[in-house]
Amino acid sequence: MLRLDEIVAGYGRSQVLHGVSLSLERGEILCLMGRNGAGKTTLLRAIMGLVPLSGGAITLGDERLDRLPAHRVPRAGLGYVPQGRRxxxxxxxxxxxxxxxxxxxxxxxxxxxxxxxxxxxxxxxxxxxxxxxxxxxxxxxxxxxxxxxPDVLLLDEPTEGLQPSMIAAIREVVAARRDAGVAVLLVEQRLDAVLPVADRVAFLENGRMGPVVSAGALRADRSVADRYLGV
Incomplete structure (x- = not known):
C-alpha cells in the first residue's frame, strides 16, 4: 500500500535519512522505533512532503507522493498527527x-x-x-x-505525556481504525506502549533502516529492541 524505496532526505546540507526502504500494508499497525535523533520524525515529514527527498520514491498504491506538493498529500489519503499536535x-x-x-x-x-x-x-x-x-x-x-x-494514518508519539486512561482511549481508537482497514505508521519511544497494538515493529538507527520484526517475536525476545533502543 504505502512504499518507501531508498528514500534520502534531510535539512539543507544535513542528510538525515540514508536510503530508507519500508512498506506498510492495509489494515496493519507498523511501529517505527529508534533512539532520539534516529530520523523517525523526519521520515514522517518526508512522507507528508514537508521534507523534500533528494533520492528515492514514496508511493501510495500507484501514486507517487513525492511528486506532489505538500498540501496535496493529505488529499491522496494520508492523515498526519505530528508530535506536539499542531x-x-x-x-x-x-x-x-x-x-x-x-x-x-x-x-x-x-x-x-x-x-x-x-x-x-x-x-x-x-x-x-x-x-x-x-x-x-x-x-x-x-x-x-x-x-x-485516511487510507494511511501517521502518528508521531501520540501518547507522549498522557495519563494512562487517555493512552488507553487513543490506543483503542487506533486499533479500531486498523481493524477498519486503515494502515497505521506509529512512531513511539516506549516498547511497552507499542506491543499491545503493533503488528510489526521497524527499527531506525542513524537514519538507516534496521530490522523489521513481528510484535509477537518481540514479546518473546526483546534483545533486538534493547540493541536499538538502549543507551
Whole structure:
C-alpha cells in the first residue's frame, strides 16, 4: 500500500535519512522505533512532503507522493498527527474538525462518525482548542486527521505525556481504525506502549533502516529492541 524505496532526505546540507526502504500494508499497525535523533520524525515529514527527498520514491498504491506538493498529500489519503499536535489553538474544537473535513471533502456525517469515537470532544465543540487538557488536545489532533477518512494514518508519539486512561482511549481508537482497514505508521519511544497494538515493529538507527520484526517475536525476545533502543 504505502512504499518507501531508498528514500534520502534531510535539512539543507544535513542528510538525515540514508536510503530508507519500508512498506506498510492495509489494515496493519507498523511501529517505527529508534533512539532520539534516529530520523523517525523526519521520515514522517518526508512522507507528508514537508521534507523534500533528494533520492528515492514514496508511493501510495500507484501514486507517487513525492511528486506532489505538500498540501496535496493529505488529499491522496494520508492523515498526519505530528508530535506536539499542531492544533489551531485559537479555534474551537468544531472549527479544527472542519479544517480536517475540508482537506478531503468530508461532510457532517463524517464529523458525527468521528465524534462517536471521541465523546469527550462532542461535549466541547464550542470550546477553544487551547483550553482543552493535553489528552483532549491529542484526541482532537487524531480526530482532525480522521476527518480526512485516511487510507494511511501517521502518528508521531501520540501518547507522549498522557495519563494512562487517555493512552488507553487513543490506543483503542487506533486499533479500531486498523481493524477498519486503515494502515497505521506509529512512531513511539516506549516498547511497552507499542506491543499491545503493533503488528510489526521497524527499527531506525542513524537514519538507516534496521530490522523489521513481528510484535509477537518481540514479546518473546526483546534483545533486538534493547540493541536499538538502549543507551
Amino acid at each position: 492544533l489551531f489553538a485559537g479555534l474551537s474544537v468544531a472549527e479544527n474538525l472542519e479544517i480536517g473535513l475540508m482537506a478531503r471533502g468530508g461532510d457532517s456525517g463524517l464529523r458525527d462518525e468521528v465524534l462517536g469515537l471521541f465523546p469527550r470532544l462532542a461535549a466541547r465543540l464550542g470550546q477553544r482548542a487551547e483550553t482543552l487538557s493535553g489528552g483532549e488536545q491529542q484526541m482532537l489532533a487524531l480526530a482532525r486527521a480522521l476527518c480526512l477518512r
